[in-house]
Amino acid sequence: MLTLGIETSCDDTGVALVEDGRVLSNVVASQYEVHAPFGGVVPELAARAHLENLPLVMDAALREAGRTLDQVDLFAATTGPGLQIALLVGVAEAKGLATATGKPFLAVNHLRAHVHAARMANPDLRPPFLALLVSGGHTSLVRLEESGELEELGRTRDDAAGECFDKVARVLGLPGAGGPAIQKHAAGGDRRKLTLPRGHVKGAPMDFSFSGLKTAAVRAWETGDTELADFCASFQEAIVAALGKRVEKALAARPGIALTAAGGVAANGRLRERLEQLAAAHGSRFFPTPLPLCTDNAAMIAGLAESEYRLLGPSDLATPSQPGLGFRRPSVP
Ligand code: KG4
Ligand code: ZN
Numbered sequence: 001m002l003t004l005g006i007e008t009s010c011d012d013t014g015v016a017l018v019e020d021g022r023v024l025s026n027v028v029a030s031q032y033e034v035h036a037p038f039g040g041v042v043p044e045l046a047a048r049a050h051l052e053n054l055p056l057v058m059d060a061a062l063r064e065a066g067r068t069l070d071q072v073d074l075f076a077a078t079t080g081p082g083l084q085i086a087l088l089v090g091v092a093e094a095k096g097l098a099t100a101t102g103k104p105f106l107a108v109n110h111l112r113a114h115v116h117a118a119r120m121a122n123p124d125l126r127p128p129f130l131a132l133l134v135s136g137g138h139t140s141l142v143r144l145e146e147s148g149e150l151e152e153l154g155r156t157r158d159d160a161a162g163e164c165f166d167k168v169a170r171v172l173g174l175p176g177a178g179g180p181a182i183q184k185h186a187a188g189g190d191r192r193k194l195t196l197p198r199g200h201v202k203g204a205p206m207d208f209s210f211s212g213l214k215t216a217a218v219r220a221w222e223t224g225d226t227e228l229a230d231f232c233a234s235f236q237e238a239i240v241a242a243l244g245k246r247v248e249k250a251l252a253a254r255p256g257i258a259l260t261a262a263g264g265v266a267a268n269g270r271l272r273e274r275l276e277q278l279a280a281a282h283g284s285r286f287f288p289t290p291l292p293l294c295t296d297n298a299a300m301i302a303g304l305a306e307s308e309y310r311l312l313g314p315s316d317l318a319t320p321s322q323p324g325l326g327f328r329r330p331s332v333p
Helices: 032-038 043-065 084-101 110-121 161-172 178-186 211-223 228-253 269-281 299-312
Strands: 002-007 012-019 022-030 074-080 105-109 129-134 139-144 150-155 258-262
Touching: 002 043, 002 084, 002 299, 012 043, 012 299, 022 043, 022 299, 032 043, 043 084, 074 084, 074 110, 074 299, 084 105, 105 110, 105 299, 110 129, 110 139, 110 258, 110 299, 129 228, 139 228, 150 228, 161 178, 161 211, 161 228, 178 228, 178 269, 211 228, 228 269, 258 269
Parallel strands: 002 074, 074 105, 129 258
Antiparallel strands: 002 012, 012 022, 129 139, 139 150
């Protein structure tokens, strides 16, 4: 079965072809330069860039996979969560192709797809397992049960972990994406130089909060005289510690349960190292997700679409895009 997946939920235009679980191609066009002057993603500009990039990315993905559109058995797109105007581009394209070719359409939940990316990369990773989803837009800790049921154990109450990296990197004046820039400058720095808050949510110990950490970090940078490397190492450590604290609780609650992480921030070397340590300390195994499947991509969209289609059949073509979708399956009210 050949599935074509489309991802346009935020600022990456992705198209991928997956055949029976195997990734044939996974092409992503980033819009980093489009939004950089504005200090954040501008939805209208994202949609316009998706419209321009999508045909090129689609051609490249088909060419790389050595397949043609009429060989595709299933068309899938992210229907949420994400920016409404950006989601619409990919959803319209997938529905249009499905209608024109008479093939089925599948609506994909972007959050579930990130978790699925970890499974695509790790065939030995089977439920039950814990997954830390950490990206520029989301931060959640979920547990996938053997029954297929997904429980969200905790989520951020304010900023996402990646957003916190990006906002602080901007204050530091670092060019490029925030997380990778901070990771780069943290190398060789002293992670114990500064103590920053880990973010505590009263009455909800598994939830995350990064806005206090962000404010404290910005104040420490603007009023202190910490070296850039020490600052970056300490700041990165505070985020890793905040994430690790909740993961540790979840590991302790279910001895031996497997652990994985996905989303852009899961590419962070120090976070991967810490999760590995925590899993080992609790008799669990950590399954890292390869970097191209951590950040936004369409292989995870096509991959999840294929499994959901086999289990539950196609989605209704009337399924709307759902910008505020949580971990539920799309189209479930
Ligand atoms: O999953 P993703 O590509 O897009 C969203 O769905 O948001 O994640 C992008 C986020 C950005 O905030 C970026 O700074 C962060 O992931 N990121 C990292 C690293 N690589 C990407 N954060 C920390 N360390 C990294 N190495
Ligand atoms: Zn994402």
